[in-house]
Amino acid sequence: MSAEPLLSVRDLRVEFRDPTRRRAKLNAVDGVSFDVNPRETVGLVGESGSGKSTIGRAILGLITPSAGSVVLGGRDINGKKASGAADASQVLQAVFQDPFGSLNPARTVGQTLLEPLEVRGRLGRSVADARRRELLESVRLPSNSSTRYPHSFSGGQRQRIGIARALAPSPRLLVCDEAVSALDLISRAQVINLLARLQRDADLAMLFIAHDLTITTHLSHRTVVLYRGRIMEQGPAETVHHRPLHPYTRALLAAVPVPSPRLQQRRREERKNAVAMTTANAAVAPREGCPFAPRCPFVSDICWSQRPADTVIGEVTVACHRFDPSSGHPDPERVETSTVRAPASPASAVPPPAVAASGKLA
Template identity: 45%
Template structure:
């Protein structure tokens, strides 16, 4: 088997707390990412999902080497990213590019689109002005815009078009990895699917790997080969995208899936019950779990005493992924099987719905 393109191993990033309102007050440090490990194969997409503040962007920024982690390592191909000194090699900047959520903020408003896309071409390929403009025109066409758009300013485009320009600029350096930080969150639903389809097509054409950051499993579900689920600085589940979405093994992944609305009323009934169950835990959650406990313990309807005492060791799931959850080794001892096997009220509703469907088959 060939080596993965990106290796993130045991990554920890802590932001110092800084000063409080009073001179003697010191705010607590923010543990943004703790012991995170993941890999991305060349040409693959890994979805990194989790709610706001879970550390997704911080992990992405470390991969981009916009910040230096406190411990752990990052390797991309032959680059030892965490071993770089203060100066990041230009070759690395060429290999990894980024597209941010906000296409307005990420495109220089005082430059025409042709100059925005030509800039990385001139830096990384040493192209002259004519060649760079020509290539910028090709890239615009590749993302579904036209050559005459080269002479327009970013404010003359819609949000979806601006995101296409940001993608064209990022792909200009022919990167091995593209970090996409919530690339469609600011767009309306139909534009979202256009941009996602575009990203999928470009990946087939260019073979670029993606780290796709999103807070919504619905966005990444059909786009990613693999998914890593993050909760409060920890990766809690990692595996094949279909397996994670069909047979989640972590209660938090289950909650994320229950939050995706379903057009089928019977399925929605089960999801609503499950959301209510999980919401009962939220009321008591302070969001300040001890560093070495499971951060989801305060919200988890199945939490055991051990969940508040230690963060679990990784467990291999039946489907070939990895889960960090004590339920698999203590208490019900799921042993890598889906969390839906636990008896909860929502599962009782699910079973009742299934029984009703058998009793009254569609005619």
């Protein structure tokens, strides 16, 4: 593993003006810190409004953070001018949720694929043709696709085109912002498998942003769970998925639908035990306390008045007073705390499982 992370986000904060209250601000992202190592996939997961897409947009330079740092390849890219952003684009590329909205309908696929390279210098015809074929082959599209326009492709094919365009400048990091949420089940499984293969074959690092914890686990080495702009839990993807600690993480897992009616009923009961109410009906989160307090079935006075410390349990870090022996929570979770063990190198780690076209694990 490289001694230095490819992407390092430290104490990132993003504030927006509250349209309902004069001079008030909303903390969309509130002190988020995490790393993405070379050849590693990190999943950002949470409900709508958790701040995950805002974090992605801040990393991409589409919005300006209120505080904190975003270090890419050893360089702080916060507040960079256009020249700095162009340099960062050679390392960092994005795949967005809407495949059609991110493509220019007036340009052929071939023109779209070469656009990121044309801004860096003029390409010879033979070099351009070879690069087009290489990009289309990498996403499993026929070579004659380069002469067609985006409207003649399906949603899954358009997303493949978007992925190919992101790969054109040979980046080291892909930010995938809800890249499969707009696709049907079969197309979603195919794109997930494609991203997993590209991550391994091209030595890519990925920041995979999604609201579905199960899909995130399939692709990610590590998972970061967000709620109202704060990190609730983070650790190895398989551990967070199969042995979640925070009540919010458990609620996210219980919300994933399953085909078995009996198991689905059990999950409904688990969700009732893990969360007290929906976000829409929850009270306003305390500024100094835990943001999940209004919805947590284990809430106590300390949760309303004090921000939870990051408690390390094995390889997982959880922000919950129940796991902090020093917090004085009246209903502590009996889990032995310890220091973080060094994670396995992404280059040698077992790759996430592939997903079959049916949407199940291959």
